Amino acid sequence: MSALDPYKKSNALITSRFFWMILYDTPGVIEKKMHKLDSMMMKNVRSAAINADCVLVLVDACKVPQKIDEVLEEGVGDLKDKPPTLLVLNKKDLIKPGEISKKLEWYEKFTDVDEVIPVSAKYGHGVEDIKEWVLSKLPVAPPYYPKDIVSEHPERFFVAEIVREKIFMQYRDEVPYACQVNVVSYKTRPTAKDFIQVEIVVEKNTQKIIIIGKDGKALKLLATAARLDIEDFLQKKVYLEVEVKVKENWRQDEGLLKYYGYGGKIRAL
Template sequence: MNKLDEMMMQNVRTAALNADCVLVVADASAAPQKVTDSLEEGALKIIQTRPSLLVLNKKDVIKPGEIAKRLQWYGKFSGFDQVLAVSARYGHGIDELKSWLVSKLPLGPPYYPKGDLSDQPEKFFASEIIREKIFLQYMKEIPYVSQVNVIKYIERVPPAKDFIEVEIVVEKESQRGIMIGKQGQAMKTLATAARLDIEDFVGREVFLDIKVKVKEDWRANEDLLKYYGYSL
């Protein structure tokens, strides 16, 4: 486990301590197994003291009769309060999932003014949109070794376009080559998809300039992780 993975797991543990309920996602298409065996001891204690839901995703890839068997098995052996089968791809069972979550969350005062969608700046959402497009386009190794840094975000008065300078960091030259693609076609596809979504989000036209750089083993480099904004 590299430094980035360690940091992310520590954040998960810290956040879990204040959880009002617990939701764990498992693969419905895989052979049934005790999910709790793969959880850390701390997570097990939280499940035992909070409302808990086991979500079996990918119900769309198995037969209806098998879904019923999976629900019965997990309901008997999982140790969760409730088990629900869903298909994230097609949205099946998502309304039931939302209803369960709402029913378990306590009422509380509003923390932000009504109408506010987020306290994060547009720069943050630009990086998140680009990160999403990386996952959707490359899917396998590349998303997990990529760091998206928005170097500049300059807002301009229309008809001038906002200027966004972005640096995508990977660990190897081979990964950089995959991300850019033959004659830059893969990067062009990525940049176009990201630009359109960013423009839709901010309500203005933007000029998106993306460069891909190599920083060997950046996920294990504490100095780089701090520079990129991660808390270690």
């Protein structure tokens, strides 16, 4: 549907007749932290690792192989009982089979992981191999959620994610990374379209000008694209109102970051 928030941990639930699993999608590991937001993101990563039965590390197969043990240390930390770790080598469809073999051999030799699996997320190649690996690491346990639940997040979470996705698709450079999307109001109305009010928080007035665009055209384009996807997701018509606000250096404001939901811990189930 949409790219989940790269700043926060998100989860999805996968169930079948034979298994049940919770997937935590965390921010990428940041070695060079530039904002308090970065530090809080790393708390999310470590919190997920502490409670995980296994860890998957995603690597771009198109890039030159590099040692990631320091990255793993940054993400997993100095856990006494390090969870089983799988390195997922994505985008194998973009490189030659011989090159894949060389990169597999390199990562297996120079990286402290339990296994390396090449995949193509675009075409679904190797996904079943990942699932089988994960299932082999999960303990037997009762389900924690009803079978029809696919995420513990409410609808307003996905509304914010859709708006965020459109920001990343429409704007370039650093502007999307300086944006925080909040659903201010979500009102269901039996006799009218649901009313959704969203605010996009940026750090500078220049960023606000870019988001809005000349005569408000850029913001209107963003809101229309987001509304159509929101309606498709919710399967009903909505009235979407989007405004842009400036909160200087919000990524450095610990109080605001906590208010926006960053730095929380994943509870052990």
